Amino acid sequence: MNVKITISITLLFVNYGIGQIKESEINGKWIKYKSEMKDGSKILPTPKSDSTFLEISIKNSKLCFNSNPIYKTNEGCIDFSLKENTIKTSIESGYKIEKNTLDTLIICEKIDGLENDKLKRFYLVNDKILYAKELEKRKEDKNIIATKLFTPKLNVGIEGEIFKVLKSDMSNFDLIGSLTIFPSKKLVTSDIDYSSTKKISKLEIVTTIIDNSFNSWDLTNFEKFESIKIPFIFRSESTEIFKGIKMIFFANNISEFDFVYRRKLEDMRKSGELFQKGINAYSEKKYIKAAEYFSESFKTDPENLDALYNKAAAYYEGGDKENACKTWKELVDLGQTNGIELYKNNCN
Structure with missing residues (x-):
């Protein structure tokens, strides 16, 4: 079993069959009400309380973002062009429009070279529609x-x-x-x-x-x-x-x-070093040692899910199926689609 530089399972997203979209159809302010990875996995870290906020404003070929619900000012804007129903922000990246109606916009990151478990999908509602519904609820x-x-x-x-x-x-x-x-x-x-x-x-x-x-x-x-x-x-x-x-x-x-x-640059750096040590140990077929490095890498930065996938792969290659299944079960509990498939195919 390969370490993760690795395993990829693609789930098909529903095709809404939308035609060519005009920029005027997506102009406005959009509020996120749900998000996930493109393969259906949960986004980590999972918030402790109310869902994290994201407002996206689209106007005059500019895409603006605001992650603070209390402030009107956008945190940053980028120019875009609309091509083949994709909001192109650069040659290599943008957002694919998967659904567009008067009240709903669903977009998914599109970045060359990244697999589906690294790309985020956002479900957005028009802010005017949202506020009208909230006012009706509180009338x-x-x-x-x-x-x-x-x-x-x-x-x-x-x-x-x-x-x-x-x-x-x-x-x-x-x-x-x-x-x-x-x-x-x-x-x-x-x-x-x-x-x-x-x-x-x-x-x-x-x-x-x-x-x-x-x-x-x-x-x-x-x-x-x-x-x-x-x-x-x-x-x-x-x-x-x-x-x-x-x-x-x-x-x-x-x-x-x-x-x-909580996510500190120092933790990310240390996690990366441990991850590389795990890769090196795995390539030398020191599978248990590799699993230990990957385990420490994930503990140091719990958003580094590749370390958890690799920990399971190392245990599996080292003949320790029990611990491999325990690790895949961790990924199941974290709502990761690839982890669910690996656990289902190897542990039942």
Whole structure:
């Protein structure tokens, strides 16, 4: 069994039989409601709470991305051309349009040289349709809790304003709280449910800036509500290599910081080194040693699924079918299509 530079099983996606699409048909803002790998596998890491946010804007042959549900500003834009129902962003890459209707857009990454388990598929809904449905759902409500998919937007960042005041006396502390917007009263209030610092002055800086942020909010579609509550977690961090403010909305557990920021470059580098040692050991037919290296590579960077596939292949070639099946079962539990096929074909 080959190590993964390896195993590839392709599942066919439903052909919707769409004709040639015009750019005017896909212009607008699209919000992700589901995603997967092209072969049907789950995308890792799996979020702990609400699904990760992605907004894609298409206009004037520009493709723009925003992964922060609370801010109106796009994080980056790239030029594209539309050819053969593919949003071409370069000679080698783009997004294949698999379905397009008035309310739905399904696109899949198209990158030369990458297999289906490395390409992401996005299911998107038109933002106007989404908001109309959310408003209909809440037509009897006066006081609501916002979600990533239905929230007022900030025109300017709160974090930057807080950092300007705190930067002369930065310290490490965490907060869990919420802010509530009252549209008719033109008022914002904040509540802190947890604080790791006892310095009242620090808390007052954070809450005062939040409480004075009313004019920074775009309340389009939210004017009819008496109040809109938005939970958040907050971190002030001061180390030798980083000083700054982190704020995650729609979260109420400090551990969310570990999820959002957990993948470190150093871990990826170390995982890559262990992975290469595993490849070398495998080529020398030292299969058990290779499995150990691949296992450590995956532990160091749990998004390196190739290491887990290779661990199973090494055990299998080394005659340890039991551990190979245990490893394939890990891939099954992670929702990986190739892993499901390998487990089904070799372990039952």
